[in-house]
Amino acid sequence: MNNQEKPYFPLFVDLSEKKILVIGAGKIAARRIQTLLPFAGEIRVIAPRAAAEVAEMAENGRIQYEAREYEREDLYDACIVIAATDREQINHEIYSVCKCMGILVNVISDKNKCDFYFPGIVHRDEIVIGVSASGKDHKKAKKVREDIAAFLQEEEKV
Ligand SMILES: C[C@@]1(CC(=O)O)c2cc3[nH]c(cc4nc(cc5[nH]c(cc(n2)[C@H]1CCC(=O)O)[C@@](C)(CC(=O)O)[C@@H]5CCC(=O)O)C(CC(=O)O)=C4CCC(=O)O)c(CCC(=O)O)c3CC(=O)O
């Protein structure tokens, strides 16, 4: 079974004390970090260059940012790793090390190298809804997330 045929289980997991490592700090990494921030306790970001949003999150103390290339040792104490560089070969190397070490990994440049996908999220008080299109259609996931958010907003008005 490849990733296209299997649905991923929506595991609602406590990330508040987990070490999350993001390698790369570009546009996509910034989106992933924004998504994780309300849920995560410790986000460490390593990349030679950072997108403005990432630099701002570092200045505000919301993440730890190190301006340098990643080294293999950086992975060793991580619980979850996002390989978010624009270099396919580096993302692949990160993936291989994580698989060997049993670290959960998401490679943004290859959906077949993702232990988990990022969902579209609706978060209202104690309700958290995550929408996945099983890696097949991120536009559909976004549309369904928007429809659910609109529905909940209508409910609140009643
Ligand atoms: C497989 C997956 C991998 C993963 O988890 O890493 C993946 C892969 C890819 N996305 C691409 C592009 C874009 N993705 C988005 C947005 C979202 N993408 C998300 C999830 C996922 N995207 C994962 C599971 C998807 C599923 O469930 O089926 C969401 C749900 C969550 C999130 O990313 O935060 C979020 C919507 C949330 C919301 O708004 O609610 C936008 C922006 C937009 O649409 O506005 C663009 C336009 C470009 C840009 O932004 O630069 C491309 C490049 C090819 C292409 O352009 O098609 C690939 C690679 C590929 O498909 O091979």
Ligand SMILES: NC(=O)C1=CN([C@@H]2O[C@H](COP(=O)(O)OP(=O)(O)OC[C@H]3O[C@@H](n4cnc5c(N)ncnc54)[C@H](O)[C@@H]3O)[C@@H](O)[C@H]2O)C=CC1
């Ligand atoms: N999953 C998704 O939603 C999408 C994924 N992509 C993929 O994501 C890749 C990255 O996209 P962007 O974020 O827009 O790129 P970007 O160019 O904005 O950022 C790349 C980042 O990687 C860092 N980097 C490069 N070499 C590194 C190293 N050795 N160690 C640590 N960091 C390093 C750079 O410093 C920079 O911060 C694209 O090449 C494409 O393959 C593209 C669109 C959507």
